[in-house]
Amino acid sequence: MNLIFFGPPGAGKGSYASRISVRYGIPHISTGDLFRKEIKAQTELGKLADSYISKGRLVPDQITVDMLKKRIAESDCKKGFILDGFPRTIPQAETLEKSGIKIDKVFNFVVTNEKIIERLGGRRTCSKCGAIYHLKNLPPKVEGICDKCGGKLFVRDDEKPETIKQRLEVYKNQTEPLIGFYRKRKMIVDVDANPEVKAIIPVIEKIIDSM
Numbered sequence: 301m302n303l304i305f306f307g308p309p310g311a312g313k314g315s316y317a318s319r320i321s322v323r324y325g326i327p328h329i330s331t332g333d334l335f336r337k338e339i340k341a342q343t344e345l346g347k348l349a350d351s352y353i354s355k356g357r358l359v360p361d362q363i364t365v366d367m368l369k370k371r372i373a374e375s376d377c378k379k380g381f382i383l384d385g386f387p388r389t390i391p392q393a394e395t396l397e398k399s400g401i402k403i404d405k406v407f408n409f410v411v412t413n414e415k416i417i418e419r420l421g422g423r424r425t426c427s428k429c430g431a432i433y434h435l436k437n438l439p440p441k442v443e444g445i446c447d448k449c450g451g452k453l454f455v456r457d458d459e460k461p462e463t464i465k466q467r468l469e470v471y472k473n474q475t476e477p478l479i480g481f482y483r484k485r486k487m488i489v490d491v492d493a494n495p496e497v498k499a500i501i502p503v504i505e506k507i508i509d510s511m
């Protein structure tokens with residue numbers, strides 16, 4: 301079962317994918333997380349990716365595709381995977397299609413701009429396990445500390461208001477056209493992502509179980 305979780309920044313892709321990954325036993329692959337790991341380790345790829353991500357721009361297609369192909373080739377992806385944040389451009393989607401990897405469903409999470417701003421403004425991420433919290437919607441039990449692993453929570457570098465604005469613009473110009481790409485292929489299903497996380501998970505599960 302190969303799935304794509306699609307939507308604008310802050311739609312909740314990472315929050316839903318982490319839960320669905322546990323429920324169905326397939327890995328959650330976030331290209332954003334893969335880049336952040338490289339940035340933390342200060343690799344050459346990380347330094348290059350950071351020069352784009354910190355400005356709210358997309359990392360060039362070839363670099364992203366190469367990184368993703370390497371990850372998908374790992375043994376834990378044999379049963380399937382959830383792609384979060386990939387593809388993000390038409391050339392990325394075309395490359396994925398040409399690679400022969402079959403995608404079973406694209407979940408398009410639809411959310412208002414007001415919700416996006418509110419969600420990204422209050423997000424906190426665990427520096428150790430990557431768990432996602434929100435100061436208002438999903439606060440940790442102890443402020444600044446991850447409930448799951450005790451790791452420290454941090455604010456992502458690309459969450460400054462001007463970077464969020466740029467990311468939303470990039471989404472509209474470069475990523476949103478993919479909705480038409482996948483609609484043409486009858487692969488996409490729209491999910492209203494305005495309600496709380498706990499209301500959205502059963503909607504996703506119902507769609508998966510009917511596949």
Ligand code: AP5
Nearest residue numbers: 309310311312313314315331332359385419423433434497
């Ligand atoms: P990436 O990490 O993929 O960021 P993004 O797509 O902008 O999405 P986010 O992670 O910000 O949001 P999300 O939808 O996962 O929401 P989340 O679950 O965290 O990419 C970062 C950067 O890397 C890009 O800008 C680009 O530069 C680069 N990059 C990555 N992939 C690339 C690619 N393919 N090509 C080129 N460059 C690439 O939720 C957000 C907050 O809201 C959380 O606090 C959460 O608790 C809360 N929340 C979520 N859902 C709900 C809900 N339903 N109700 C209430 N609160 C909610």
